[in-house]
Amino acid sequence: MDPTIFASAFTPLLNIASSDTMYQSMIRFAVVLAFAAVGELVAERAGTLNISAEAMLISGAFTGAVVSDHTGHITFGLICGMLAGVIVAAIQANLSHRLTIDQFVVGLTLNLFVLGLALFLDARFKPQTNVATKWRVPGLANIPIIGEALYGQPWPMYLILPTVGASWYLLFRTRWGLEVRAVGENPQSADVTGIHVNRRRRQSIYFAGLCSGLGGAVLVLAQIPINGFEAGHVGLKGIIAIGAVIFGGWTLRGTLFGCLIFGYFFALQQALPSIGYTINSQLSGALPYLAALAVTSIFAARTRQPRALAQPFIRGLT
Amino acid sequence: MVCLYALFIGIALIASAVLVWATGGDWRAVLPALINGSIAKPGRWGQTLTEAAPLLLVALGAIVATRMNLVNIGQEGQLLIGAASAAMIATRGSGIFILIFSILIGALGGAIWSSVAAVLKYWRKVPEVVSTLLMVFIATQLTGFLLTKKSLLLDRSADRPNKTQTSGQLAANTRLPYIHIFGNDISIAVPISVCIALIVVFLLNRTIWGFKLDMVGMNARVAQRFGVSERSAGIIALAIGGALAGLAGSFMFTSGTANYRYTPGFANNVGWEGLLVALVSRNQPLVAVVIALVFAGLRTGSSFLASTGIQREIVDVVRALLVLALLLPPAYVFLRGNLHRDKNKGGK
Secondary structure, three states: OOHHHHHHHHHHHHHHOOOHHHHHHHHHHHHHHHHHHHHHHHHHHHHOOOOHHHHHHHHHHHHHHHHHHHOHHHHHHHHHHHHHHHHHHHHHHHHHHHOOOOHHHHHHHHHHHHHHHHHHHHHHHHOOOOOEEEOEEEOHHHOOHHHHHHOOEEHHHHHHHHHHHHHHHHHHOHHHHHHHHHHHHOHHHHHOOOOOHHHEEEEEEEHHHHHHHHHHHHHHHHOOOOOOOOHHHHHHHHHHHHHHHHHHOOHHHHHHHHHHHHHHHHHHHHHHHOOOOOOOOHEEEOOHHHHHEEEEEEHHOOOOOOOOOOOOOOOOOO | OOHHHHHHHHHHHHHHHHHHHOOOOOOOHHHHHHHHHHHHHOOHHHHHHHHHHHHHHHHHHHHHHHHHOOOOOOOHHHHHHHHHHHHHHHOOOOOOOHHHHHHHHHHHHHHHHHHHHHHHHHHHOHHHHHHHHHHHHHHHHHHHHHHOOOOOOOOOOOOOOOOOOOOOOOOOOOOOEEEEEEEEEEOOOHHHHHHHHHHHHHHHHHHHHHHHHHHHHHHHHHHOOOOOOOHHHHHHHHHHHHHHHHHHHHHHHHOOOOOOOOOOOOOOHHHHHHHHHHHOOOHHHHHHHHHHHHHHHHHHHHHHHHHOOOOOOOHHHHHHHHHHHHHHHHHOOOOOHHHHHHHHHHHO
């Protein structure tokens, strides 16, 4: 066989592997996913399969865009994005773990509500956003291929590091975290030992709202090609974050790894046309979602989910 | 209880009015526009009924799955697949048999699409919430892909404008017939959907199969002791949900939702709204008939909103607020009952 055929087939793959923009966009997608996924992990360890992560991302993104456009400060945008995420979380938490409405029903309604609200308000505000300035770590950012991706991102991206650290400490090194995990495994026993089950669950959802809201704000304020708010930018990333948590087997390390993988697929979807490797745009558009589905179905059966995941707790009901 | 419902609905409506007012719109114009668009103007209530049929079908599918605690939220995708597969058959021929066959194929397509989620759930333990939702996006892209190839779904006629991406138009004798009453056109799909609602009521409440679904939904372990397989019951329930969503899609296609063509934005949120119908009706098929009418009224009414200068998206907000308002009262009553009981216990 003619060796040049091989060469021409592999060139695009080689181009992808050696393109530093590819790694940059992969890290950016992965970081946004990680914000949502870390919060989602805490909520799921407490027993809530929180599908309103999507709503939290959207509200964070929209609020972040509007506030930073009006005040001119990216910091304000980030803070208000977090607050918007917490507001969505408050609705989800109180409806599902105080009023005991089915958590999926609440989450789905919230997803539709927040999307509708954001589109309605967007037509009026039409926020224009500027991308945050880049922080380049001297020296390290000059490493070929991965240097720019890891050490030369817009500064809000680096907020993922304290977020991950804080959630690790909270979840695995504090009494609160122990109680949260107990509530997700066996709420009846936790209740008997005096833990307020639904309060812990609500608090864990608030934490998820905080992280996802921040993630949404980071999405609009630190993604390079994004200007203003568009619903398509969030595009089910909240749900993909749930996929990352499942992929990671409900561990922090695995979840972050899952975010990297899904980030890779999002980046691949973006990069494929630009490097001249044309497959059908519709098929490549489905790529991240297909990958999430495939990866989840490979790993979901191998790991053990929190035993009380997605089960409501009502005292006296076994 | 009725007072509570009225109170919460009132709060939801006031909240939406405040929202319209705060964004500079005229909130008094919203309600007349909605009523004109949904019932008052000539020919509109027939349109509302026709739009209610697919919403009802989607809701019925969701209700069947919810009976055994399965959360299928991928109806939008199942509907798209159903409509696209019906379109692939129906645009290739003409006549009543092709019509019936294509509708059945549409239902089958939806059923297969949702069964994938069921298989993944029982074989690989993927939560059906996640898989059905992800498959909505995959379905959107897949049907978009079908529209790029002439051999699959793209219009094959020679006079097709260059840039359009729609399927061919349905032949005149392959369309669903309409009933004309009082100057309104009602698609034949409406009575069929109501019949299906009655069948679903019968199946769920009066047959052994419905009882089995209930049993698995309440306690899968007990059901297993009595010889009911959670797996087969679940796969069938999800497949029925998908089939009904696919049926809704093929009814939409054959009764002329997008001018008898399959277009990229074909589903137009019918899947999501049908799901909300199921949620609001608290999984009672007959209540769903009424709620589907209300939601269809919001849909047809919103097309009249544009003339008032208010964005149509406000209807999405109003709808979601209404859903929340309708979910709250039972939960509130339940909660108060609980507090009451605890207090009594404390007293003794």
